[in-house]
Structure formats: structure tokens, C-alpha cells
Amino acid sequence: QVQLVESGGSSVQAGGSLRLNCVASGYTYSRYCMGWFRQAPGKQREGVATIDRYGSTTYADFVKGRFTISVDIGKNTLYLQMNSLKPEDTAMYYCAATPSFKCAVVPFSPDSFTYWGQGTQVSVSS
Secondary structure, three states, X not given: OOEEEEXXXXXXXXXXXXXXXXXXXXXXXXXXXXXXXXXXXXXXXXXXXXXXXXXXXXXXXXXXXXXXXXXXXHHOEEEEEEOOOOHHHOEEEEEEEEEOOOHHHOOOOHHHOOEEOOOEEEEEEO
């Protein structure tokens, strides 16, 4: 059974940085496309970034150049390094996974991901 547990969310001021962590268990990383999504109050959940076994990454336009997704296979941990945070980045951030060797064939949409963590809150003040 796939389990994903996020951590690292916090309250920061605009311009600050945070690193989110997602510890995964119950699956073989190399067979899954992994991603980070977020949902702000009153808004739909949206994709932030994805990464697959080949190291191929995808980023939403609104985080390009500020956020970096990475994975430590030995620790079964997915990361999201967030720099230059803005108030509009305030949201609940979720780790997700879906069975696919390549993220390129997975639509960058929450509906395409099978497994989800419980979320970690990020709040950015101006």
C-alpha cells in the first residue's frame, strides 16, 4: 500500500524559502511519476511540479525559476525547494504519485494521480 507523508510547511514572509518533504513507502519509486500539488482556500487543486525515474521534471509556469523538485531514492523522499515565496503561494501542498515510468505521459492534473498525502500548510505573509 502506497503511503505518502508530507512535512516542512510553515509560515514565512514574502521572499523567504521553505523545503517541503514527502516520505514515501509501500512502492518502488522507479515505477511512479511523483508530484507536488497545491490548493488555496476557495480554489481548485493545481499542479506545481512533477519528476520521474529519468529525472525529467515539469513545472507550472507560476513557479518556474523559484521552485525545484527533487528526489532522494535512498531515503524514499521527495522534496520541493521553494525560494522567493510570494503571498499567492499560500496553500495546502500535497505530495502525489501515480504508476508511470514517465511523467511526460501523465496529464499535469490532480485527476491523473492515484495516491495522495495528507498535505502540509504553507503560509506566506507580505
